[in-house]
Amino acid sequence: MIREAGQWATEAFWMLVERFDAFLFDLDGVAYLGDELLPGSREALVRIRETGTEVRFLTDDPRPTREQLRRQAPRHMFAGARFVATNADASFPSPKGPLPGTGAIVEALRVTTSVEPMIVGKPSAAMFDIALRDLHAGRDRTALVGDSLESDIPGAHRAGIAGVLIAREDSQPAFTQAPPALEAIIRDLGGLFDPPAPSVRGSRSAARNAIGGKL
Numbered sequence: 719m720i721r722e723a724g725q726w727a728t729e730a731f732w733m734l735v736e737r738f739d740a741f742l743f744d745l746d747g748v749a750y751l752g753d754e755l756l757p758g759s760r761e762a763l764v765r766i767r768e769t770g771t772e773v774r775f776l777t778d779d780p781r782p783t784r785e786q787l788r789r790q791a792p793r794h795m796f797a798g799a800r801f802v803a804t805n806a807d808a809s810f811p812s813p814k815g816p817l818p819g820t821g822a823i824v825e826a827l828r829v830t831t832s833v834e835p836m837i838v839g840k841p842s843a844a845m846f847d848i849a850l851r852d853l854h855a856g857r858d859r860t861a862l863v864g865d866s867l868e869s870d871i872p873g874a875h876r877a878g879i880a881g882v883l884i885a886r887e888d889s890q891p892a893f894t895q896a897p898p899a900l901e902a903i904i905r906d907l908g909g910l911f912d913p914p915a916p917s918v919r920g921s922r923s924a925a926r927n928a929i930g931g932k933l
Protein backbone atom coordinates (compact mmCIF):
# COMPACT_ATOMS: atom_id res chain seq x y z
CA MET A 719 0.00 0.00 0.00
CA ILE A 720 1.37 3.44 -0.94
CA ARG A 721 1.77 5.88 1.92
CA GLU A 722 2.37 9.59 1.78
CA ALA A 723 4.92 11.44 3.87
CA GLY A 724 3.62 12.11 7.35
CA GLN A 725 1.21 9.21 7.37
CA TRP A 726 3.36 7.12 9.67
CA ALA A 727 2.65 9.42 12.59
CA THR A 728 -1.05 8.72 12.34
CA GLU A 729 -0.70 4.99 11.84
CA ALA A 730 -2.40 4.30 15.17
CA PHE A 731 -5.61 5.62 13.65
CA TRP A 732 -5.52 3.33 10.65
CA MET A 733 -7.51 0.24 9.89
CA LEU A 734 -5.46 -2.89 10.50
CA VAL A 735 -5.39 -3.65 6.79
CA GLU A 736 -3.59 -0.34 6.22
CA ARG A 737 -0.98 -0.94 8.88
CA PHE A 738 0.60 -3.93 7.12
CA ASP A 739 1.84 -4.76 3.64
CA ALA A 740 1.45 -8.53 4.05
CA PHE A 741 -0.84 -10.83 5.98
CA LEU A 742 -0.49 -14.49 6.80
CA PHE A 743 -3.82 -16.08 7.57
CA ASP A 744 -4.45 -19.14 9.66
CA LEU A 745 -7.47 -20.88 8.13
CA ASP A 746 -9.40 -23.01 10.60
CA GLY A 747 -11.24 -20.71 13.00
CA VAL A 748 -10.26 -17.68 10.90
CA ALA A 749 -11.57 -18.15 7.34
CA TYR A 750 -13.72 -21.19 8.05
CA LEU A 751 -14.93 -23.36 10.88
CA GLY A 752 -15.31 -27.04 10.10
CA ASP A 753 -16.75 -27.09 6.58
CA GLU A 754 -18.38 -23.65 6.84
CA LEU A 755 -16.90 -20.34 5.74
CA LEU A 756 -17.05 -17.88 8.62
CA PRO A 757 -19.27 -14.80 8.12
CA GLY A 758 -17.59 -12.07 6.12
CA SER A 759 -14.36 -13.98 5.51
CA ARG A 760 -14.76 -14.37 1.74
CA GLU A 761 -15.60 -10.67 1.31
CA ALA A 762 -12.74 -9.60 3.56
CA LEU A 763 -10.20 -11.74 1.68
CA VAL A 764 -11.38 -10.37 -1.67
CA ARG A 765 -11.09 -6.81 -0.34
CA ILE A 766 -7.64 -7.43 1.07
CA ARG A 767 -6.38 -8.79 -2.25
CA GLU A 768 -7.84 -5.73 -4.01
CA THR A 769 -5.68 -3.43 -1.87
CA GLY A 770 -2.55 -5.06 -3.27
CA THR A 771 -1.62 -6.44 0.14
CA GLU A 772 0.40 -9.65 -0.05
CA VAL A 773 -1.54 -12.64 1.31
CA ARG A 774 -0.39 -16.09 2.38
CA PHE A 775 -2.27 -18.88 4.10
CA LEU A 776 -0.57 -20.77 6.85
CA THR A 777 -2.36 -23.84 8.08
CA ASP A 778 -1.44 -27.16 9.56
CA ASP A 779 -4.91 -28.60 9.89
CA PRO A 780 -4.33 -32.24 10.82
CA ARG A 781 -7.83 -33.65 10.70
CA PRO A 782 -7.66 -35.96 7.68
CA THR A 783 -4.86 -37.96 9.28
CA ARG A 784 -5.98 -37.82 12.88
CA GLU A 785 -7.55 -41.26 13.17
CA GLN A 786 -4.80 -42.82 11.09
CA LEU A 787 -2.21 -41.18 13.32
CA ARG A 788 -3.82 -42.47 16.48
CA ARG A 789 -3.84 -46.03 15.18
CA GLN A 790 -0.46 -46.23 13.46
CA ALA A 791 1.91 -43.82 15.17
CA PRO A 792 2.69 -45.73 18.37
CA ARG A 793 3.69 -48.82 16.38
CA HIS A 794 6.08 -46.79 14.20
CA MET A 795 7.51 -44.97 17.18
CA PHE A 796 8.17 -48.14 19.13
CA ALA A 797 10.02 -49.23 16.00
CA GLY A 798 12.30 -46.18 16.33
CA ALA A 799 10.59 -43.63 14.05
CA ARG A 800 11.11 -39.95 14.79
CA PHE A 801 8.15 -38.14 16.33
CA VAL A 802 7.47 -35.01 14.30
CA ALA A 803 4.29 -33.04 14.96
CA THR A 804 2.90 -30.14 12.98
CA ASN A 805 1.64 -28.26 16.02
CA ALA A 806 1.02 -28.61 19.72
CA ASP A 807 -2.44 -27.05 19.95
CA ALA A 808 -4.43 -28.59 22.77
CA SER A 809 -7.72 -28.03 20.93
CA PHE A 810 -9.10 -26.86 17.61
CA PRO A 811 -12.39 -25.07 16.94
CA SER A 812 -15.49 -26.77 15.56
CA PRO A 813 -19.03 -25.48 15.11
CA LYS A 814 -19.96 -27.43 18.25
CA GLY A 815 -17.10 -26.09 20.34
CA PRO A 816 -13.45 -27.00 20.87
CA LEU A 817 -12.33 -30.54 20.01
CA PRO A 818 -9.07 -32.21 21.03
CA GLY A 819 -6.30 -30.86 18.82
CA THR A 820 -3.03 -32.25 17.55
CA GLY A 821 -1.41 -31.35 20.85
CA ALA A 822 -3.76 -33.69 22.69
CA ILE A 823 -2.77 -36.55 20.40
CA VAL A 824 0.90 -35.55 20.57
CA GLU A 825 0.74 -35.64 24.35
CA ALA A 826 -0.99 -39.04 24.35
CA LEU A 827 1.66 -40.42 22.01
CA ARG A 828 4.46 -38.87 24.05
CA VAL A 829 3.18 -40.53 27.22
CA THR A 830 2.53 -43.83 25.44
CA THR A 831 5.91 -44.07 23.75
CA SER A 832 8.19 -41.90 25.92
CA VAL A 833 9.47 -40.29 22.69
CA GLU A 834 9.75 -36.48 22.73
CA PRO A 835 8.08 -34.79 19.76
CA MET A 836 9.72 -32.30 17.42
CA ILE A 837 7.20 -29.59 16.55
CA VAL A 838 7.74 -28.28 13.01
CA GLY A 839 4.54 -26.30 12.44
CA LYS A 840 3.16 -23.37 14.42
CA PRO A 841 4.48 -22.10 16.81
CA SER A 842 7.82 -23.26 15.42
CA ALA A 843 9.41 -20.44 13.41
CA ALA A 844 10.32 -22.86 10.59
CA MET A 845 6.84 -22.82 9.08
CA PHE A 846 6.70 -19.02 9.26
CA ASP A 847 10.14 -18.67 7.71
CA ILE A 848 9.01 -20.67 4.69
CA ALA A 849 5.85 -18.58 4.33
CA LEU A 850 7.76 -15.30 4.72
CA ARG A 851 10.66 -16.17 2.42
CA ASP A 852 9.22 -14.83 -0.83
CA LEU A 853 7.22 -11.90 0.54
CA HIS A 854 8.24 -8.43 -0.61
CA ALA A 855 7.05 -6.88 2.65
CA GLY A 856 9.50 -6.74 5.54
CA ARG A 857 8.69 -8.59 8.73
CA ASP A 858 7.95 -5.28 10.45
CA ARG A 859 5.18 -4.73 7.89
CA THR A 860 3.74 -8.26 8.13
CA ALA A 861 1.07 -9.64 10.44
CA LEU A 862 -0.37 -13.07 11.09
CA VAL A 863 -4.10 -13.36 11.71
CA GLY A 864 -4.94 -16.43 13.77
CA ASP A 865 -7.25 -17.79 16.43
CA SER A 866 -4.79 -19.75 18.55
CA LEU A 867 -2.97 -18.21 21.47
CA GLU A 868 -0.94 -21.42 21.70
CA SER A 869 0.39 -21.64 18.16
CA ASP A 870 -0.52 -18.69 15.92
CA ILE A 871 0.38 -15.74 18.10
CA PRO A 872 3.57 -17.14 19.71
CA GLY A 873 4.66 -18.39 16.28
CA ALA A 874 4.16 -14.94 14.79
CA HIS A 875 6.17 -13.31 17.54
CA ARG A 876 8.99 -15.85 17.24
CA ALA A 877 9.12 -15.06 13.54
CA GLY A 878 9.29 -11.33 14.30
CA ILE A 879 5.90 -10.39 12.87
CA ALA A 880 2.79 -8.92 14.48
CA GLY A 881 -0.04 -11.12 15.76
CA VAL A 882 -3.73 -10.29 15.30
CA LEU A 883 -6.05 -12.54 17.30
CA ILE A 884 -9.45 -13.62 16.03
CA ALA A 885 -11.74 -14.06 19.04
CA ARG A 886 -15.18 -15.04 17.79
CA GLU A 887 -18.27 -14.31 19.86
CA ASP A 888 -18.66 -18.01 20.64
CA SER A 889 -15.07 -18.58 21.70
CA GLN A 890 -13.66 -16.45 24.47
CA PRO A 891 -9.92 -17.04 24.59
CA ALA A 892 -8.85 -18.75 27.80
CA PHE A 893 -5.82 -17.01 29.24
CA THR A 894 -4.02 -19.50 31.43
CA GLN A 895 -0.95 -17.31 31.56
CA ALA A 896 -0.08 -13.70 30.84
CA PRO A 897 -1.53 -12.91 27.42
CA PRO A 898 1.04 -12.33 24.69
CA ALA A 899 1.55 -8.97 23.04
CA LEU A 900 -1.11 -8.56 20.42
CA GLU A 901 -1.41 -6.02 17.67
CA ALA A 902 -5.20 -6.22 17.94
CA ILE A 903 -8.12 -8.50 18.69
CA ILE A 904 -10.91 -8.77 16.13
CA ARG A 905 -14.06 -10.90 15.93
CA ASP A 906 -13.77 -11.86 12.27
CA LEU A 907 -11.76 -10.96 9.17
CA GLY A 908 -14.05 -8.00 8.52
CA GLY A 909 -12.43 -6.48 11.61
CA LEU A 910 -9.32 -5.79 9.53
CA PHE A 911 -11.36 -2.99 7.94
CA ASP A 912 -12.80 -1.56 11.15
CA PRO A 913 -11.67 1.81 12.37
CA PRO A 914 -9.44 1.19 15.42
CA ALA A 915 -11.43 0.74 18.62
CA PRO A 916 -10.49 3.21 21.36
CA SER A 917 -9.41 0.40 23.68
CA VAL A 918 -6.92 -1.13 21.27
CA ARG A 919 -5.97 1.89 19.18
CA GLY A 920 -2.49 1.24 17.94
CA SER A 921 -1.21 0.15 21.30
CA ARG A 922 -0.10 -3.33 22.18
CA SER A 923 -0.36 -2.62 25.87
CA ALA A 924 -3.89 -1.32 25.36
CA ALA A 925 -4.72 -4.50 23.49
CA ARG A 926 -3.34 -6.49 26.38
CA ASN A 927 -5.55 -4.58 28.78
CA ALA A 928 -8.55 -4.99 26.52
CA ILE A 929 -8.36 -8.78 26.57
CA GLY A 930 -8.28 -8.76 30.35
CA GLY A 931 -11.75 -7.22 30.23
CA LYS A 932 -14.74 -7.99 28.09
CA LEU A 933 -13.98 -8.46 24.43
Ligand SMILES: [Mg+2]
Binds near residue numbers: 744745746747748865
Ligand atom coordinates in the same frame (compact mmCIF):
# COMPACT_ATOMS: atom_id res chain seq x y z
MG1 LIG B 1 -6.90 -21.85 13.76
